[in-house]
Amino acid sequence: MRRILALALTSAAICAAQQGAQPGTSGPTFNKDVLPIFQRRCQVCHRPGEIGQMPLMTYEGSRPWAKAIKAAVVAKKMPPWFADPRYGHFRDERILSDLEIRTISAWVDAGAPEGDAKDKPKPLPWPEGWNIRADEIFQMTEPYAVPAEYALAYVYIVIPTGFVRDTWVTAAEIRPGNRAAVHHALAVIRPPGSTWMREAKPFVPYIPPANSTDASAQATPDAKDPRADPSAFDYELLTAYAPGAQAERFDGDHSAKLIPAGSDIVLQMHYTPYGKKVLPDQTRLAMEMAAQPPQKRFMSAVMNNANWTIPPGDPNYEGHGRLTFGEPVELVFLQPHMHFRGKDMTVRLVYPATKDGPGKTETLLSVPHYDFNWQTIYYLKEPLNLPPGTKVDVTAHWDNSANNPANPDPTKTVRWGDQSWDEMLSLPMGVIIDRY
Numbered sequence: 001m002r003r004i005l006a007l008a009l010t011s012a013a014i015c016a017a018q019q020g021a022q023p024g025t026s027g028p029t030f031n032k033d034v035l036p037i038f039q040r041r042c043q044v045c046h047r048p049g050e051i052g053q054m055p056l057m058t059y060e061g062s063r064p065w066a067k068a069i070k071a072a073v074v075a076k077k078m079p080p081w082f083a084d085p086r087y088g089h090f091r092d093e094r095i096l097s098d099l100e101i102r103t104i105s106a107w108v109d110a111g112a113p114e115g116d117a118k119d120k121p122k123p124l125p126w127p128e129g130w131n132i133r134a135d136e137i138f139q140m141t142e143p144y145a146v147p148a149e150y151a152l153a154y155v156y157i158v159i160p161t162g163f164v165r166d167t168w169v170t171a172a173e174i175r176p177g178n179r180a181a182v183h184h185a186l187a188v189i190r191p192p193g194s195t196w197m198r199e200a201k202p203f204v205p206y207i208p209p210a211n212s213t214d215a216s217a218q219a220t221p222d223a224k225d226p227r228a229d230p231s232a233f234d235y236e237l238l239t240a241y242a243p244g245a246q247a248e249r250f251d252g253d254h255s256a257k258l259i260p261a262g263s264d265i266v267l268q269m270h271y272t273p274y275g276k277k278v279l280p281d282q283t284r285l286a287m288e289m290a291a292q293p294p295q296k297r298f299m300s301a302v303m304n305n306a307n308w309t310i311p312p313g314d315p316n317y318e319g320h321g322r323l324t325f326g327e328p329v330e331l332v333f334l335q336p337h338m339h340f341r342g343k344d345m346t347v348r349l350v351y352p353a354t355k356d357g358p359g360k361t362e363t364l365l366s367v368p369h370y371d372f373n374w375q376t377i378y379y380l381k382e383p384l385n386l387p388p389g390t391k392v393d394v395t396a397h398w399d400n401s402a403n404n405p406a407n408p409d410p411t412k413t414v415r416w417g418d419q420s421w422d423e424m425l426s427l428p429m430g431v432i433i434d435r436y
């Protein structure tokens with residue numbers, strides 16, 4: 001009797017297994033296995049209104065792209081992420097696990113089955129519009145007619161804040177009006193008395209005359225400490241937009257960004273016309289106000305070095321830059337910045353010497369294949385406390401050879417400049433410092 005029961009159970013189990021093995025139900029399905037991955041890893045960009053052209057929200061929207069999706073994830077082109085995983089730990093690392101890659105591949109290889117509707121996860125509640133509490137919104141008064149045909153200089157738009165007292169903001173977000181045309185945008189705080197961009201009239205799009213030196217190019221090999229006399233700062237980055245970037249928060253719960261009374265916001269717009277009729281752009285900026293003045297100040301520090309000349313055709317020209325923090329800081333983020341010829345960048349920390357010997361050196365971030373199209377901001381998992389005297393040491397390479405498909409002209413000698421066909425060696429950073 002026992003045996004018979006056991007046998008019956010076994011055959012029931014076999015039967016169930018056979019059912020499971022029927023085509024279309026054994027391997028991964030879209031609803032059960034793939035959609036959850038898209039929600040976690042792809043929809044931040046691939047949803048309506050965001051930069052990834054095809055929304056990966058539904059089976060119908062994803063199925064036609066199955067082959068391209070497999071190719072992109074296997075080649076690790078998607079999701080876009082450029083930091084070498086051996087160094088540093090960052091927030092929201094856009095990296096698929098091997099299992100996730102195998103799941104997507106197996107799903108595509110099996111003919112991209114949809115699966116059972118009841119396996120479908122609940123849609124994620126993506127915020128419509130602003131990702132922060134938009135207490136104040138500033139915008140270009142007129143849509144800017146982006147020319148279709150030629151590469152464009154940076155366009156600056158001065159927006160007076162009207163703030164009559166010093167104002168602390170806990171978050172800021174830039175939303176381009178036309179995401180397809182905005183390559184990147186910066187919102188810069190210009191305190192009263194600053195001479196930067198003084199030729200620009202409020203709200204009137206302004207293109208500085210060619211060859212004028214952008215103030216950011218006044219770089220020194222050992223750039224300024226963010227704790228240097230704040231009155232010496234002509235301007236400070238508020239926040240940046242680049243494809244895939246999220247709203248920026250300044251409140252590690254105890255810090256906020258200062259916008260001095262009477263400041264202007266200067267938008268720096270970098271448009272990339274793409275050769276057909278381009279819709280105009282009207283970019284907006286939102287700020288979330290701090291309920292009270294914070295304990296600490298969130299500031300932008302930037303390491304810029306302009307003292308180099310890249311020879312024509314050089315496939316691996318090396319550049320260096322260094323910044324020394326004179327006071328304790330909490331380091332929050334790093335954003336390696338070069339242009340079309342940028343090849344790689346490595347950021348090391350050199351701690352100050354102690355009585356026991358020289359300070360240790362640590363690789364904080366390595367971007368082995370820099371891609372100008374992705375101005376990725378790398379937020380450290382936790383802000384990193386650095387003692388005074390810590391040096392940020394940057395090594396970068398450019399490829400000015402004809403083998404670099406992005407190189408606009410390998411026969412040119414290349415120097416620091418605003419335009420994509422010039423170069424930069426720049427490392428904007430977010431730091432938290434004591435208020436003074």
Ligand code: HEC
Pocket residue numbers: 037038041042043044045046051052053065068069070072073077078079080094096243244245373
């Ligand atoms: C940070 C934003 C972002 C994320 C996250 C992202 N994509 Fe993309 N994706 C883009 C953009 C923008 C493009 C347009 C092409 C480009 O600029 O590289 C693109 C293009 C693609 C393409 C077109 C083919 C190609 O290789 O150019 C595929 C397929 C794709 N993405 C799949 C995915 C999948 C699958 C995920 C998640 C596993 C994902 N993407 C995550 C932004 C993103």
